[in-house]
Amino acid sequence: MMPVIKLRRGSGPILALLLLPLLFLPAAPLHAVKTGNVTNTRALSYGRFVANTGGTIILNTAGARSQTGGVVLLASGTFTSAAFSLTESGTGKAVGFTTITLPVSATMTSGANTMTISNFVSDPTNTVLGTGKNSVQVGATLTVAPNQAPGNYSGNFVVTVNYQ
């Protein structure tokens, strides 16, 4: 006698439930993707400057600094573009990073005083990164008001990298 003949009516769904975990086990290694991670490795730093009649300071992705308007850049102090490293962890298929999402703007504060950062740019640009890229440099433009109050300003911004 074949064992299947011993099945009674109504036992099919119970058997399916029992087998359900087994179905996921072989499926996981075949389809899982490693987890993509983004880590900030360098802050966005505009260095030291005098506001005077105001203007903007542009930090490009390579960390070069330029200004418009009456802003006077001082050589003392450090200025850098921001940097992020892309890594993957876990098991599964290699992560394919696809697009970078940059903030529209960010605000820096010093006490009650504020300055706005906008026009974020990244290298690579926010198009397809491709597998194998492992770092992103981010620059942005700082707007300085006329006679912007002296002080140390700081703020935060978030960069998101999508992957599949």
Add this chain to the structure above:
Amino acid sequence: MNKISAARQSSLKIALVSVFAVGATAFSGSASAASASATATATVVAPIAIAKAADLNFGSFYPGAASGTVDVNTNNIRSVTGGVVAASGGAAVTAAKFDVTGAASATYTITYASGVTLLGPGAPMALTQISDLTGAGSATALAATGALGAGGTQTIHLGGSLAVAANQAAGVYSGNISATVAYN
């Protein structure tokens, strides 16, 4: 017959569940995102400014049959060389003073007008400038850099050596000196 059809039923259900499971796994891995927050910093520095607090004044002196110099150091002390003889009276002898204000502890460069001469009734008299940041009176050259104190201030003391020709024509001589400061 009934028993066999029951077996078919259950295998059909297993097949359906299996398709669903594969589909769900593939979907969960199709798009993900990772984010990181970064710090942005900037330091706005108060403008640097400079203002004259005292003029450089060599006072009164007599020229001699030989040329010489009249010297004022940064501590307002005057001396003479060569044929020049110091005279008392007249305007008080002072070194120039420039008050610099700006950001606390900031360093800066100082530049001065060059080729300064004092003009008057006779031949122009050339001025060689010296300066320091203490007024100690031991300056022998021009201070080229400064550092503002915790209060964001510093004073540049400027003296000099005035070249007086033999029998320099009597009268009042004057000229302009200047100091310009810029943050590093």
